[in-house]
Amino acid sequence: MNLSIRKISAIFELKIQSMFTNMSIMVAPILSIGFVLLMKIAMPSAVATGAYLLGMGLSFNNIMGGIMMGSYPLSEEKEKNTLRVLMTSSVSSVEFIIGSILPSLLITVIINIVLIPIAGVPVGKIDWPIYLLYTTVTALISIIIGYVIGIYSNSQMQAGNLSMPIMLLFTLTPMFQSFNKTIENIMSFTYPGMLNDFVLHSMTNNYNINFKDVSVLVIWLIVCLGIFIYAYSKNGLDSE
Amino acid sequence: MNQQTVISVEHLSKHFKEQVALKDLSFSIKRGEIFGFLGPSGAGKTTTIKILTGQMKQSGGNASVLNTSVNKINENIYEQIGIVTHNSGLYDKLSVYKNLEIFARLLNVNKSYINEILTRVGLFNDKNKKAGKLSQGMRQRLILARAVLHKPKVLFLDEPTSGLDPSTQIAIHKLITELRDEGTAVFLTTHNMEEADKLCDQLALLNDGKIVETGTPREIRLNHNKKKRYKVLLKNNEELTLSQSVETTQKINWWMESNELVTIHSCEPTLETVFLEVTGRELV
Numbered sequence: 109m110n111l112s113i114r115k116i117s118a119i120f121e122l123k124i125q126s127m128f129t130n131m132s133i134m135v136a137p138i139l140s141i142g143f144v145l146l147m148k149i150a151m152p153s154a155v156a157t158g159a160y161l162l163g164m165g166l167s168f169n170n171i172m173g174g175i176m177m178g179s180y181p182l183s184e185e186k187e188k189n190t191l192r193v194l195m196t197s198s199v200s201s202v203e204f205i206i207g208s209i210l211p212s213l214l215i216t217v218i219i220n221i222v223l224i225p226i227a228g229v230p231v232g233k234i235d236w237p238i239y240l241l242y243t244t245v246t247a248l249i250s251i252i253i254g255y256v257i258g259i260y261s262n263s264q265m266q267a268g269n270l271s272m273p274i275m276l277l278f279t280l281t282p283m284f285q286s287f288n289k290t291i292e293n294i295m296s297f298t299y300p301g302m303l304n305d306f307v308l309h310s311m312t313n314n315y316n317i318n319f320k321d322v323s324v325l326v327i328w329l330i331v332c333l334g335i336f337i338y339a340y341s342k343n344g345l346d347s348e
Numbered sequence: 349m350n351q352q353t354v355i356s357v358e359h360l361s362k363h364f365k366e367q368v369a370l371k372d373l374s375f376s377i378k379r380g381e382i383f384g385f386l387g388p389s390g391a392g393k394t395t396t397i398k399i400l401t402g403q404m405k406q407s408g409g410n411a412s413v414l415n416t417s418v419n420k421i422n423e424n425i426y427e428q429i430g431i432v433t434h435n436s437g438l439y440d441k442l443s444v445y446k447n448l449e450i451f452a453r454l455l456n457v458n459k460s461y462i463n464e465i466l467t468r469v470g471l472f473n474d475k476n477k478k479a480g481k482l483s484q485g486m487r488q489r490l491i492l493a494r495a496v497l498h499k500p501k502v503l504f505l506d507e508p509t510s511g512l513d514p515s516t517q518i519a520i521h522k523l524i525t526e527l528r529d530e531g532t533a534v535f536l537t538t539h540n541m542e543e544a545d546k547l548c549d550q551l552a553l554l555n556d557g558k559i560v561e562t563g564t565p566r567e568i569r570l571n572h573n574k575k576k577r578y579k580v581l582l583k584n585n586e587e588l589t590l591s592q593s594v595e596t597t598q599k600i601n602w603w604m605e606s607n608e609l610v611t612i613h614s615c616e617p618t619l620e621t622v623f624l625e626v627t628g629r630e631l632v
């Protein structure tokens with residue numbers, strides 16, 4: 109396979125421009141910051157601890173945002189009949205995917221970092237390598253899930269309808285896990301639950317990178333990638 | 349294969365489940381030639397374009413574009429091909445100029461050429477407008493500009509002027525002829541017989557997935573001109589249609605000498621009547 113850096117960077121630029129002209133894609137990152145600020149002001153600091161706020165912000169930005177950033181732009185390209193034009197203008201699917209994942213990932217990672225001071229977590233408390241690794245991998249998993257949704261949607265509306273249940277499940281369940289041991293156990297095997305646990309634990313005691321958490325991440329990444337490759341090989345990006 | 353031949357189609361066929369869409373098509377297109385592919389709705393024009401541009405697999409037969417078999421088309425061939433179909437989309441939220449800039453980068457076209465092509469399609473003054481704000485005719489011209497930005501060797505146009513006003517149609521015709529003169533091979537589908545007659549060097553009439561007639565527009569018209577007839581208008585306002593005969597020749601001669609003749613037209617069939625004759629149906 110021959111990847112062209114020129115074509116990938118053209119797609120990259122296109123996607124950056126589209127992001128700033130299509131606010132629906134930026135809703136989740138903006139919402140995550142807004143929500144954290146609101147909770148910080150509205151809730152007593154005993155409940156809305158830095159860890160709690162950061163966990164919530166990450167779950168909005170990284171999980172919900174990631175899924176939206178994967179699914180919306182792809183389905184928009186299909187709805188507006190531009191994906192087919194790109195593909196018949198010598199862009200390969202892989203170039204398209206790389207060129208459009210990178211800007212989404214970039215924005216998500218930036219917001220993940222910005223959320224730390226906004227949530228009021230001291231920057232020194234963050235174990236940066238692990239934090240960046242975990243948040244980036246979880247963002248990537250979300251974006252891949254978004255792409256699978258995008259493959260099966262032909263319009264942004266459809267992408268929204270398909271994403272909604274998954275996003276709600278992944279973003280809301282961690283909020284209930286403190287009330288129920290079973291939910292907590294199950295959640296610790298999901299990537300959003302694992303991310304939330306990591307944030308909570310790394311603020312209270314020293315978090316040590318461990319086999320279970322890394323396995324959860326790796327397995328989710330591999331499984332989602334597998335589903336994506338399956339969906340792609342059956343339908344292409346543009347199922348007709 | 350002739351060096352000048354850029355598209356060659358041999359015994360091409362396509363079926364969707366039981367439905368036969370294309371039956372045993374064979375034709376070839378040379379460089380610097382506008383090839384008109386005419387046919388009523390559902391005849392298989394778009395299907396043929398999709399197969400030739402590698403967006404759909406044929407069921408049988410062979411076709412090659414720029415010496416590449418359509419079965420082996422990969423994205424590289426699109427650097428030499430331009431395509432306009434009814435579902436060629438634009439980035440509505442980006443400006444006219446930006447829409448072309450993306451493709452200039454993708455196809456490695458010098459940016460200075462963007463303004464030149466915008467001028468050629470008459471959109472230079474609208475270059476900062478959002479594509480979503482363009483009228484239908486302006487959109488179509490932008491789509492066309494994008495398709496020819498990289499000076500493709502082959503241009504596929506699927507009904508490029510349908511639904512457009514006459515002046516936009518003429519502007520598009522002009523661009524197509526200019527490209528032809530620069531050596532581009534143009535594969536043009538249309539319902540519009542007048543357009544085909546005026547624009548195309550070669551025609552194929554397609555009906556129900558089969559080519560029922562080929563040739564230059566004139567050849568096709570004259571082949572079907574079995575009974576030569578002339579329509580005359582005389583000074584006394586009398587209008588007559590006369591068949592070719594010695595008597596007719598003498599009459600016309602006499603009217604001309606005595607200056608009785610106001611107008612005279614030969615009644616060879618138009619492409620439209622030929623089409624109706626060979627297909628037995630109206631164009632939709």
Ligand SMILES: Nc1ncnc2c1ncn2[C@@H]1O[C@H](COP(=O)(O)OP(=O)(O)OP(=O)(O)O)[C@@H](O)[C@H]1O
Nearest residue numbers: 364367369387388389390391392393394395396539
């Ligand atoms: N993807 C598809 N699946 C099933 N049938 C199809 C498909 N695409 C086209 N057809 C059928 O093939 C036939 C030819 O369609 P095509 O779109 O090529 O016609 P056309 O000549 O372009 O018509 P129009 O002038 O209306 O655009 C039609 O009967 C159509 O229903």
Ligand SMILES: [Mg+2]
Nearest residue numbers: 393394395506
């Ligand atoms: Mg068609």
